[in-house]
Amino acid sequence: MTGLGIICCLGQGVNKVWSRVMAGDTDFREISLPGFDQFQNRIGGQVADDLLAQASSLAPHVSRHERLGWLAATEALADAAWPAGLYQNHEIGVAAGIGAAGMLEAEEWVAHRDDPHTFTPAWKLHSYPASSLADFLATTFAFSGPRFSIATACSSSATSLGFAADAIRKGRAKTFMVAGAEGLSRLTYGGFHSLHSIAPERCQPFDKNRKGIFLGEGAGVLILEGWQEAKARGATIYGEVLSWGLSSDAHHMTAPHPEGSGAVQAMQQALTRAGLEPRDIDYINLHGTGTLHNDLAESKAVERVFGRHADTLCLSSTKSMTGHCLGAAGAIESVFSLLALHHKQAPPTAGLETPDDQCPFNYLPGSGKPMPTMKYVMNNVLAFGGNNVALLFGGDGEGNHGA
Amino acid sequence: MAPEIYISGMGCLTAYGPVLADLVSGLAGHSAVTKILPFGKGAVPVPCGTLAEFKEALAPYAAPLLRRKMSRLSKMAVTAVGKALAASGLLDDDHEDCGVVLGTAFGSTAQSDLFYGDLLTKGALKVNPGYFPETVPNAPAGQVSIIFGLQGANTTVCQQALSSEHALALAADLLASGMARRMVVVGVEEMSPALLGGLQACGQLQKWTPSCSEEICLSGHRIRVGEAAVALVLETKESLVGRKGHALARLHDVVTAGAAAWPAVYHEVAPALKRMVAGLDKNDCGAIDAVIAGTSFIKEVDTSHLATLAQLLGPDVAAVLPEYGTGNVMGAGLLRTALAVALVSGSQLPCRSLGESLSSCLPYSKLYSGPTGPVSHVLATTVSPGGGAGGVLVGRV
Known part of the structure; x- marks a missing residue:
């Protein structure tokens, strides 16, 4: 990974967001989008209007999630700093992960669809297809290599990252832009609200007094290149995708397996494919939504995979600061995982004040922790439908470069 | 070296009927499109290859209580997968390392319309929460994994008309990399009145005429759409030989x-x-x-x-x-x-x-x-x- 970009409720830009994350900052507030006033609990991680205004040059039909993706992609490409002519356009792939895609705009059209007295233009539907983010980014930046969009709710962009890394190793593309973007929408917010999953005041993963999730929005974009090409041009290498695991709970549409069986399978698969032992892992960016079911299942899964090493592992949930950004979560948390490797610092879990006996590990409450010997980091992402992804990253020089 | 991959089972629902033989025989006779009215003011009827009722085809795989919780899109996918697994002789097998990759361009637009309609008309406190989980595009893949116990890799890819090809390619990659021994690949598309309404508003659909079911008319920029759910079981040669299975192709x-x-x-x-x-x-x-x-x-x-x-x-x-x-x-x-x-x-x-x-x-x-x-x-x-x-x-x- 040679380029990173991020935008979320904490701000825009890798440096700014990372410094706030390491400080354990939060910036949740009442969501101000139209139609959200019907929700009793409506605190979340909305991106500030002045940040979105930076995308005002884009055409009117470009949706909120595409604007967020474009802002992060622009930063990531600048960060990668490809010399002119380094890659042909057809050698550059785009892999996207989305949750609700252009649902917010489509909702406007649907709301007036049957009303003979009002009119909403059909271009509001332009970004409804799940493939819209990948299509928009590829056409905007003229990348004509392989293109695909993963739509597995919360694990979408983590899965995209895994498949994109494999595609580079198989020679299908020389480089990939991996993007996860999510804009808040009434349908998604209403769904979690109806399931009583949204916390009324605070998001506190792994805290005994947790009361649920905060939804967020944002985007994370990562530029992937072959290790040799990146090394040869002297690029900043934030880390390498050493391997990944992908599994299904085959248990329940919305609840994780109580013993975390699918998460165990994904983490073990990632470790085995990388040829690493559980004791090699230094830090895990957990899924960590802040629901009781997730916290218990994920803690049990960590215990089953890592055994006694779990007592010395550093774990945290950065959703405690960004909110749950659904389709963008995997990409945003992969950016944090790579920054952790790059800076050799583990980010904290915000809002964790009262330990829960059933979650007995070090979830890094307060602020971030320096880890000067950090070599390997895992990013867990779990999703509706029982999908589980574990991405395993190594620092520059720690991997076998896909050999 | 990439392993040899074989297809050992298929299930197929189309407007011609709930088995592949219906499609094979139907293609020789007539177009399967019928007249459908999309949602929305000013909507006019369109030709669409709509699936006939397939409750009986689904019944062996999903109990009535479960069927009530599933969207129509999920029911389509589950039926196709059940038929494919049965055809491959794997219906009752252990599926610990069998995965699912699903391809769909639009996902369950009917379910999203149902849930959002509830939100619009009843408000946030009175929506039916049971509708929500099936609004996500990967819900059918989740239901398939739950019903058939497929615990391997599970994902959903949406890339318009190339969705199924991408799903096949990702499944083949997962088999080649050893991340799964068997994969079920599903391609599914539901043409709900909500989706048809959106496509029509965007100027994408041909209009219905009485000759639609007998004539093929090509247009400058408008299409005729249809529904289908198709599943294939993919196996490595090692898996197939190990269980003495039969390959179709x-x-x-x-x-x-x-x-x-x-x-x-x-x-x-x-x-x-x-x-x-x-x-x-x-x-x-x-x-x-x-x-x-x-x-x-x-x-x-x-x-x-x-x-x-x-x-x-x-x-x-x-x-x-x-x-x-x-x-x-x-x-x-x-x-x-x-x-x-x-x-x-x-x-x-x-x-x-x-x-x-x-x-x-x-x-x-x-x-x-x-x-x-x-x-x-x-x-x-x-x-x-x-x-x-x-x-x-x-x-x-």
Whole structure:
């Protein structure tokens, strides 16, 4: 990974967001989008209007999630700093992960669809297809290599990252832009609200007094290149995708397996494919939504995979600061995982004040922790439908470069 | 070296009926499109290849209580997968390392419309929370994993008309990398009145005329759509031999080139097809005997598609054009691969030759000139809005 970009409720830009994350900052507030006033609990991680205004040059039909993706992609490409002519356009792939895609705009059209007295233009539907983010980014930046969009709710962009890394190793593309973007929408917010999953005041993963999730929005974009090409041009290498695991709970549409069986399978698969032992892992960016079911299942899964090493592992949930950004979560948390490797610092879990006996590990409450010997980091992402992804990253020089 | 991958089971629901044989026999007779009224003010009827009721086909795989919680899209996927697993002899097997990759262009628009309609009319405190989980595009893949106990890799890919080809490619990659021993690949598309309303508002759909079910009319930019759910069971040779299973066909290669994009601005059909065919790994197989070509009902696209293939593969190669009968099934393009498998396993299909030109409007009865002969290798192809192309090469075992 040679380029990173991020935008979320904490701000825009890798440096700014990372410094706030390491400080354990939060910036949740009442969501101000139209139609959200019907929700009793409506605190979340909305991106500030002045940040979105930076995308005002884009055409009117470009949706909120595409604007967020474009802002992060622009930063990531600048960060990668490809010399002119380094890659042909057809050698550059785009892999996207989305949750609700252009649902917010489509909702406007649907709301007036049957009303003979009002009119909403059909271009509001332009970004409804799940493939819209990948299509928009590829056409905007003229990348004509392989293109695909993963739509597995919360694990979408983590899965995209895994498949994109494999595609580079198989020679299908020389480089990939991996993007996860999510804009808040009434349908998604209403769904979690109806399931009583949204916390009324605070998001506190792994805290005994947790009361649920905060939804967020944002985007994370990562530029992937072959290790040799990146090394040869002297690029900043934030880390390498050493391997990944992908599994299904085959248990329940919305609840994780109580013993975390699918998460165990994904983490073990990632470790085995990388040829690493559980004791090699230094830090895990957990899924960590802040629901009781997730916290218990994920803690049990960590215990089953890592055994006694779990007592010395550093774990945290950065959703405690960004909110749950659904389709963008995997990409945003992969950016944090790579920054952790790059800076050799583990980010904290915000809002964790009262330990829960059933979650007995070090979830890094307060602020971030320096880890000067950090070599390997895992990013867990779990999703509706029982999908589980574990991405395993190594620092520059720690991997076998896909050999 | 990549492992040999075989297809050992298929399930297929189309507007012709809930089994593949219905499609095979139906293509010879008539178009399956019927008149459907989309949602929305000012909507006019459109032709659509709608699935008939398939409750009986689903019943063996999902209990009534579970069926009530599932969206129609999930029911379609579960039915196709159940049939595919049953055909492969794996229905009651241990599926710890069997995964699922699902392709769909739009997901469950009906369920999203249902839930959002509830939110609009009843408000946030009175919506039915049971509707929400099935609004996500990967809900059918989740239901499939739960019902059949498939605990391996599970994902959903949405890339317009190339969704099924991408799903096949990702599944083949997962098998090749050892992340799974068996994969179920599903292509599914539901044409709900909500989706049809949106597509019509965007100017994408042909209008219904009484001759729609008897004539194929190609347009400048409007399509006819159809529903389908198709599932294939993919296995490595090791898995197949280990369980003494029977293969229907070998999957030689899956290639996608260029992009699918939205809205439907078709261009560069020929270059994308040429890149796709050039990228095919044909080392283990001989000449391509037949093509199952995806069709859009857009004249410029379909004629360019067939003419380019004729140039690349030869004008006398047999061409089967199933979506002129079913309607354009968008993300459920696995339908074409299922027909390719049927062909190499001995079925015969009505076909014309690749080099035979298409007219703007022709009776369905004149679409085909005869049945395919015995074939060994079949290429299923599609082109996509945005200048993309996909190809799936299957061969006789």
